Amino acid sequence: MDLQQLFDRLLASYGPRHWWPAQTPFEMALGAFLTQNTAWTNVERAIDALRAADALTPAGIAALADGRLEALIRPAGYFNQKADRIRRFVAHLQQRHGGSLERLLAGEPAALRVELLALKGVGPETADSILLYAGGHPSFVVDAYTRRLGERIGFLDGTEGYETVRQYFMQRLPAAAPLFNEYHALIVEHAKVRCRKRAPLCADCPLRRDCRYGKSQS
DNA sequence: GCCCAGGTGGGTA
DNA sequence: TACCCACATGGG
Numbered sequence: 001m002d003l004q005q006l007f008d009r010l011l012a013s014y015g016p017r018h019w020w021p022a023q024t025p026f027e028m029a030l031g032a033f034l035t036q037n038t039a040w041t042n043v044e045r046a047i048d049a050l051r052a053a054d055a056l057t058p059a060g061i062a063a064l065a066d067g068r069l070e071a072l073i074r075p076a077g078y079f080n081q082k083a084d085r086i087r088r089f090v091a092h093l094q095q096r097h098g099g100s101l102e103r104l105l106a107g108e109p110a111a112l113r114v115e116l117l118a119l120k121g122v123g124p125e126t127a128d129s130i131l132l133y134a135g136g137h138p139s140f141v142v143d144a145y146t147r148r149l150g151e152r153i154g155f156l157d158g159t160e161g162y163e164t165v166r167q168y169f170m171q172r173l174p175a176a177a178p179l180f181n182e183y184h185a186l187i188v189e190h191a192k193v194r195c196r197k198r199a200p201l202c203a204d205c206p207l208r209r210d211c212r213y214g215k216s217q218s
Numbered sequence: 219g220c221c222c223a224g225g226t227g228g229g230t231a
Numbered sequence: 232t233a234c235c236c237a238c239a240t241g242g243g
Contacts, residue, residue: 032224039223042241077240081226123226143224161232188224197222199243 001210003172006153007179010186013206014193017185022047025134026101027056032129033086033121034076045075058090058099085121092119105135113139124162132184138175141184142166145191152195152213 001009022028030050034043047056049072054060061069069083076082090099097103105112109131116127124142131139142165150156156165173179194205195213202208 035223036225037223038225038239039241042223042239045241075240077223078225078238079240081238085226121226125225129224141224145224184224191224 001153003169006207007173007183007186009206010190011182014186014189016182017189019181019185020129020133022133024056025105026058028134029089029101029130030056030086032126032133033082033089034073036078036082036121036126038077042076046073049073049075058093058101061086061090062094081121085119088120089122101134105130105137109135109137109139112137124166128166132177132180136177138170138177138180140166140169140173140180142169143184143188145187145195146184148191148197149187149195149207152211153207154210154212 020028020031022031027047031043031047034046050056050060053064053068053072055064055069055072064072069086070079073079073082073086093099093101093104104115107115112135113127113131116122116130117124122130128139128141131137132141142162146165147156147158147160150165150168151158155168160168169180169183173183190207194201194207200213202211202213205211
């Protein structure tokens with residue numbers, strides 16, 4: 001089973017995921033910071049609070065009084081760290097791109113990725129998420145779910161670095177943002193409904209015939 | 219009470 | 232490079 005066949009099976013099983021769940025690129029980027037090692041349900045509470053405070057824009061974030069951002073995003077966890085990271089991100093947009101994420105994202109993808117990775121709190125997954133889901137650039141997103149699936153199917157062994165896994169996908173798939181978008185979203189959906197860390201639901205998993213974990217469990 | 223959740227940065231050897 | 236740890240809330 002190659003990566004295109006894996007994609008086809010996931011899509012047939014779960015259908016289009018319509019990612020990223022956000023109304024604007026900036027809201028999407030905030031979600032990328034907030035979801036770092038955090039369940040999305042908690043991120044939604046934080047996003048809802050930011051929306052109610054009219055703080056889903058760079059200017060809205062910048063206008064918040066001291067401590068207000070921390071209070072609003074508290075449900076998403078790591079709120080002190082994340083508030084600092086979001087403020088730095090907003091400051092970068094204001095200083096370099098006229099306060100507009102869209103202007104930043106209009107740049108050349110490879111240079112953009114370097115620029116994003118230089119920011120505090122923007123690691124490879126956050127950078128690729130922003131590039132792909134906010135910018136529409138074909139940069140494959142790797143996360144814990146991608147690694148878990150790769151290990152269970154057998155094309156990863158768990159020791160590969162982020163960039164190695166990213167290149168594994170990008171070298172085997174056409175560089176198309178819609179494909180990368182749907183692929184990552186489907187991997188997350190699969191992990192949430194089937195491929196759990198400790199409680200795998202392998203009995204009627206669409207990938208069970210190709211899954212090492214499923215075989216060892218059944 | 220425990221484990222888990224769409225990571226990242228800083229420190230150490 | 233490879234580990235270790237802090238960061239923090241909320242659900243199962």
